[in-house]
Amino acid sequence: MPLLLASAAIFSGLVVTLVVFFVAYNAVPTFRAEGLSFITRGGWDTQINNAFTPSKTVFFGAEPLLIGTLLSTVGAVLVSLVLGTGCAIFLSELAPAAIRRPFESLVQLLAGIPSVVFGLVGLSIVVPFIQNYVVPANAANVVPEIPIEGASLLAAITVLSFMILPFFVTVAVDSLRAIPRSYVDGGLALGMTKWRTITRIQVPAAAPGLVAGLVLAAARATGEAIAVSMVAGAIAFSPNLNHGPLYMLLMPIRTIASSIVETGGDAMSIPSIASALFALATLLLLFSLILSLGARWAFAWFNKRMGVRQAGGVQT
Amino acid sequence: MSVQEKLRSKPQWGSGFGQFACWVAAAVVSAVCLSIIGYLVFQGWHSLSWKFFTTDPSESMREGAGGGVRVPIVGTALLIVLAVLVMFPIAVGAATYLSEYMDESSWFTRVVRTGLEVLASVPSVVFGMFGLALFSMPIFTFLSSSGAEGASQAFGRSFLVAAIVMGVHVLPFVIKVSEESIRAVPVSYRRGAHALGITKWRSIRKVVLPAAAPGIVTAVILGMGLIAGDTAIVWLLLGGTTTMGASNWWAPSQFLQVLRGTGATLTTYIFFNSPAGDGNSPQLAYAAALVLVVLVLALNVIASIVGRRRKRQGS
Amino acid sequence: MSDTFASDSAESLGILETLVRPAVSRAGEREAESTSAPMVTVNGLGVAYGSKTALEGVSMLIPERRITAFIGPSGCGKSTALRCFNRMNDGISGFRISGGTVLLDGQDVYARGVNVTALRRAVGMVFQQPNPFPMSIYDNIALAVREHERGISRSTLDGIVEQALRQANLWDEVRDCLTQSALSLSGGQQQRLCIARALAVRPTVLMLDEPCASLDPISTGRIEELLLELSADYTIVIVTHNLAQAQRISDKVGFFLMGRLVEFGDALQVFEASARPETAEYVRGAFG
Numbered sequence: 046m047p048l049l050l051a052s053a054a055i056f057s058g059l060v061v062t063l064v065v066f067f068v069a070y071n072a073v074p075t076f077r078a079e080g081l082s083f084i085t086r087g088g089w090d091t092q093i094n095n096a097f098t099p100s101k102t103v104f105f106g107a108e109p110l111l112i113g114t115l116l117s118t119v120g121a122v123l124v125s126l127v128l129g130t131g132c133a134i135f136l137s138e139l140a141p142a143a144i145r146r147p148f149e150s151l152v153q154l155l156a157g158i159p160s161v162v163f164g165l166v167g168l169s170i171v172v173p174f175i176q177n178y179v180v181p182a183n184a185a186n187v188v189p190e191i192p193i194e195g196a197s198l199l200a201a202i203t204v205l206s207f208m209i210l211p212f213f214v215t216v217a218v219d220s221l222r223a224i225p226r227s228y229v230d231g232g233l234a235l236g237m238t239k240w241r242t243i244t245r246i247q248v249p250a251a252a253p254g255l256v257a258g259l260v261l262a263a264a265r266a267t268g269e270a271i272a273v274s275m276v277a278g279a280i281a282f283s284p285n286l287n288h289g290p291l292y293m294l295l296m297p298i299r300t301i302a303s304s305i306v307e308t309g310g311d312a313m314s315i316p317s318i319a320s321a322l323f324a325l326a327t328l329l330l331l332f333s334l335i336l337s338l339g340a341r342w343a344f345a346w347f348n349k350r351m352g353v354r355q356a357g358g359v360q361t
Numbered sequence: 362m363s364v365q366e367k368l369r370s371k372p373q374w375g376s377g378f379g380q381f382a383c384w385v386a387a388a389v390v391s392a393v394c395l396s397i398i399g400y401l402v403f404q405g406w407h408s409l410s411w412k413f414f415t416t417d418p419s420e421s422m423r424e425g426a427g428g429g430v431r432v433p434i435v436g437t438a439l440l441i442v443l444a445v446l447v448m449f450p451i452a453v454g455a456a457t458y459l460s461e462y463m464d465e466s467s468w469f470t471r472v473v474r475t476g477l478e479v480l481a482s483v484p485s486v487v488f489g490m491f492g493l494a495l496f497s498m499p500i501f502t503f504l505s506s507s508g509a510e511g512a513s514q515a516f517g518r519s520f521l522v523a524a525i526v527m528g529v530h531v532l533p534f535v536i537k538v539s540e541e542s543i544r545a546v547p548v549s550y551r552r553g554a555h556a557l558g559i560t561k562w563r564s565i566r567k568v569v570l571p572a573a574a575p576g577i578v579t580a581v582i583l584g585m586g587l588i589a590g591d592t593a594i595v596w597l598l599l600g601g602t603t604t605m606g607a608s609n610w611w612a613p614s615q616f617l618q619v620l621r622g623t624g625a626t627l628t629t630y631i632f633f634n635s636p637a638g639d640g641n642s643p644q645l646a647y648a649a650a651l652v653l654v655v656l657v658l659a660l661n662v663i664a665s666i667v668g669r670r671r672k673r674q675g676s
Numbered sequence: 677m678s679d680t681f682a683s684d685s686a687e688s689l690g691i692l693e694t695l696v697r698p699a700v701s702r703a704g705e706r707e708a709e710s711t712s713a714p715m716v717t718v719n720g721l722g723v724a725y726g727s728k729t730a731l732e733g734v735s736m737l738i739p740e741r742r743i744t745a746f747i748g749p750s751g752c753g754k755s756t757a758l759r760c761f762n763r764m765n766d767g768i769s770g771f772r773i774s775g776g777t778v779l780l781d782g783q784d785v786y787a788r789g790v791n792v793t794a795l796r797r798a799v800g801m802v803f804q805q806p807n808p809f810p811m812s813i814y815d816n817i818a819l820a821v822r823e824h825e826r827g828i829s830r831s832t833l834d835g836i837v838e839q840a841l842r843q844a845n846l847w848d849e850v851r852d853c854l855t856q857s858a859l860s861l862s863g864g865q866q867q868r869l870c871i872a873r874a875l876a877v878r879p880t881v882l883m884l885d886e887p888c889a890s891l892d893p894i895s896t897g898r899i900e901e902l903l904l905e906l907s908a909d910y911t912i913v914i915v916t917h918n919l920a921q922a923q924r925i926s927d928k929v930g931f932f933l934m935g936r937l938v939e940f941g942d943a944l945q946v947f948e949a950s951a952r953p954e955t956a957e958y959v960r961g962a963f964g
Contacts, residue, residue, distance in 0.1 A: 046562045046566075047458070047462055047561075047562060049454060050454045050455070050457050050458035050462065051458050051462070052454075053450070053451045053452075053453075053454025053455040053458060054454065054455040054458040054459055054463070054473055055473065056451060056455070057451060057452070057455040057473070057476070057477060057480070057532055057533070057536055058455075058472060058473030058474070058475075058476035058477055059472075059473075059476055060476075060480065060529055060532070061476045061477075061479050061480040061483065062476070063491075063495075064480070064483060064487065064488070064491045064529075067491050067494040067495050068487060068490055068491050068494060070494070071490075071494045127386070128386045128389060128390060129386075130386075131382055131383040131385070131386025131387065132383070132386050132387050132390050134383045135383040135384060135386065135387040136387070139380055139383055139384070140387070148387055148391060151390070151391050151394045151395070152390065152394075153661065154394055154398070154658065154661075155390070155393075155394045155397075157586060157590070157654075157657045157658060157661050158397060158590075158654060158657070159589070159590030159591070159592065159628060159653060159654070159657060160590065160591075160592060161590075161592040161628045161631045161632050161635075161650075161653075162397070162401070162590075162631065162650045162653065162654060163397075164632070164635065164637070165631055165635045165643075165646055165647070165650050166397050166400060166401070166650075168635060168636055168637055169400070169404075169636070169643065169647075170396075170400065207390075207393055210390065214390075238372075238376045239376070240376030240377075240379050240380055241376060243379075244379065261482065264482040264484075265482075265484075267484070268482075268483070268484020268485070268486060268487065269484070270484065270485070270486040270592075270593045271592040271593055271596070271628075271632060274637070275632075275635060275637040302484055302486045302593075305486050305489070305490060305593075305597075306486055306489075306592075306593055306596050306597065309489070309490070309493075309596075309597055310596075310597075310601050313493060322490065323490060323494065326486070326487045326490040326491075329483075329484055329486070329487050330483065330487055333479065333482040333483050333484060333487070334479055334482075336482060337478050337479045337481070337482035338475075338478075338479070340482075341475075341478065
């Protein structure tokens with residue numbers, strides 16, 4: 046029987062290599078044909094359209110997808126860092142007992158909302174709101190090259206922020222609560238205010254957990270497909286600062302993950318498209334590999350710097 | 362400055378702002394969460410009817426002709442059941458082995474744990490692609506034969522395929538929560554069994570696992586919530602349809618046909634009927650979203666009730 | 677029964693005042709000085725946690741620049757009393773002062789409008805378990821100093837850190853590794869770092885709550901030595917379970933039992949000629 050258990054453990058631990066193998070193997074044609082230019086060249090949308098014509102040989106350029114993924118992830122991580130740290134401090138230090146429990150349930154509720162529901166609500170509320178109240182009236186004249194219609198980088202960041210926030214908050218609260226009470230007493234006894242004790246002692250001491258939680262939240266944001274595809278405009282476009290930061294946020298994007306669900310239906314029967322999509326999936330795998338190992342590394346590095354010697358895993 | 366003067370000095374100010382900001386952050390998050398739920402209730406409530414639950418989605422792609430959620434609900438339930446069947450034995454086996462048999466310091470343990478950590482961060486859309494790559498191989502035709510008569514590839518999309526991949530997708534999460542609850546079983550239980558001269562495996566089976574059962578059940582229920590909420594895997598591996606693989610899917614004789622066929626779930630129904638999908642019947646999407654959120658919420662509540670029972674037992 | 681305890685009346689305060697005499701227990705180490713002024717005046721202090729009384733009718737005069745030791749069995753209220761001096765009890769739910777006052781240099785610390793953070797700077801505190809922050813040795817000391825003196829120059833700060841470490845007899849051991857994590861120090865070193873940290877904000881009173889409870893005898897000896905040195909400049913109050921320790925270093929001793937201050941007086945007198953039978957029993961080791 047232990048042998049059976051062992052094989053279950055081995056399977057669970059190693060199945061990820063199967064995932065990597067099958068996805069990367071199918072991406073080989075694209076990477077062989079294009080090499081690095083796959084991620085340095087643009088024109089994804091037209092290329093996909095052209096690929097439906099069997100006679101044409103198509104090269105794909107996923108650079109705008111990469112840019113879109115990075116911008117939306119970084120934006121969402123920044124927003125949820127600010128909001129989430131506030132919520133975590135509120136939950137673990139400031140909230141009166143009567144508010145703490147209900148708020149904790151709300152955060153869990155937010156974590157339980159499926160991504161397609163986030164996409165639906167984002168599409169119904171966030172996108173029209175941006176279109177009506179944020180997009181300047183003369184947007185079409187200022188930015189003639191791309192439609193500025195509400196579905197945008199900004200919408201993607203907004204929706205992603207609230208999707209990843211509960212995961213960050215949960216990890217952050219856990220690591221704040223794990224800070225020994227004696228650190229707090231030490232700070233208070235030195236005449237520091239409660240707030241300064243939180244910001245100067247507790248938050249820095251919880252930093253390994255906070256950073257690890259943030260990196261895991263980032264992994265979630267990079268991989269989110271459905272919700273982003275619903276609110277981001279689905280145009281492979283690299284937002285730029287040519288018209289200032291506001292217009293950059295209002296430009297539509299298409300992310301790597303959302304391109305896969307948008308294109309990956311029947312189009313999978315066309316080998317060149319299928320391989321290009323597998324190449325996108327390989328990029329996502331690479332990100333999740335980097336981010337999950339990065340979370341673990343950051344956790345260990347911060348702990349080591351603080352002289353905490355015990356080995357600890359990252360709370361997922 | 363004398364001690365007296367010091368004590369009489371004005372306190373530092375400025376810390377009020379930071380605390381206020383934290384309250385604001387919490388208020389914003391609460392408001393967003395409540396308005397999402399409120400919006401779904403407000404928009405979806407009047408579409409909920411007996412008819413909504415008992416009719417199937419219409420096959421046409423016409424706007425505004427979405428139909429009800431009977432097939433999607435059955436699809437979600439079927440997918441959950443199948444995925445749990447796939448995942449449960451592996452998850453419990455792995456969690457038991459990880460907590461009871463493995464030497465934490467060995468390189469092998471580290472490899473397995475790292476593998477699980479990476480697996481946990483793989484996005485579901487990549488699992489979908491993985492499923493397509495793996496189960497399109499001709500030897501897997503038995504899992505998804507429906508669309509591939511005479512083709513060199515299997516269709517790669519069916520309830521069976523989606524359930525297997527979904528099971529792998531939620532595996533790291535379920536293992537982690539189960540392992541925690543197995544580890545939480547007091548050492549004294551094991552010692553007691555040991556003192557009676559029972560073998561390790563028997564003591565695990567008779568003492569440890571029963572004691573950890575509520576925790577494992579919690580893990581599985583939470584995993585069911587994740588399965589119900591996932592869209593990307595379903596979209597890629599169950600086919601972007603709104604119907605079952607067999608028209609008279611409820612007939613027992615069609616069972617295998619259904620399992621090997623494509624289908625719909627609540628999530629794909631929502632996506633299909635959202636303004637972003639081909640169906641474009643937002644009212645139906647809101648109603649289905651409300652049903653889905655209530656379902657996931659109910660699973661979470663059940664999980665926390667079972668989890669609480671575990672805590673009481675443990676103390 | 678209660679009137680035989682040192683309790684909350686004005687007359688008992690008068691009795692206590694007569695007890696404030698030059699230190700005699702360490703006569704060999706230090707010349708007898710003239711009566712030193714009380715730094716902390718406790719007058720009929722009572723403390724309750726919810727409905728449970730923790731302290732009742734505690735009165736004493738803690739002399740300036742002397743070592744005062746609080747002794748007594750676990751749960752007798754000595755730590756509670758100590759924590760009233762810098763209001764560290766404020767955050768505990770249910771805590772309230774049920775009567776009496778604590779005066780620091782004549783100022784009621786529980787009076788309205790008292791700046792609690794300033795109070796805690798004036799009354800430094802060291803805890804039972806060494807609790808250095810998880811940051812460098814330097815930052816452990818500099819943190820609170822930076823808080824209190826915004827915009828302090830690096831060189832001034834360096835000076836303060838060095839001085840505090842020297843005062844705590846730690847400088848020679850850590851001067852080359854100030855950027856190293858404080859958690860890498862030994863327990864005794866960590867405790868001295870905590871003392872240095874408290875000294876760096878220039879307190880008037882230094883309180884230590886069983887500072888040697890988790891330390892080995894050698895580290896304990898060093899801390900005791902250090903406290904004797906520091907008592908030239910600081911008013912020191914120490915809570916201890918270790919009667920020998922109280923005997924070795926203290927000038928004044930307060931004996932707590934079940935939330936009351938049974939006896940307060942010169943160390944020699946308390947140990948050698950207790951006025952109360954409970955004290956005599958305790959110092960003989962009959963209970964506790």
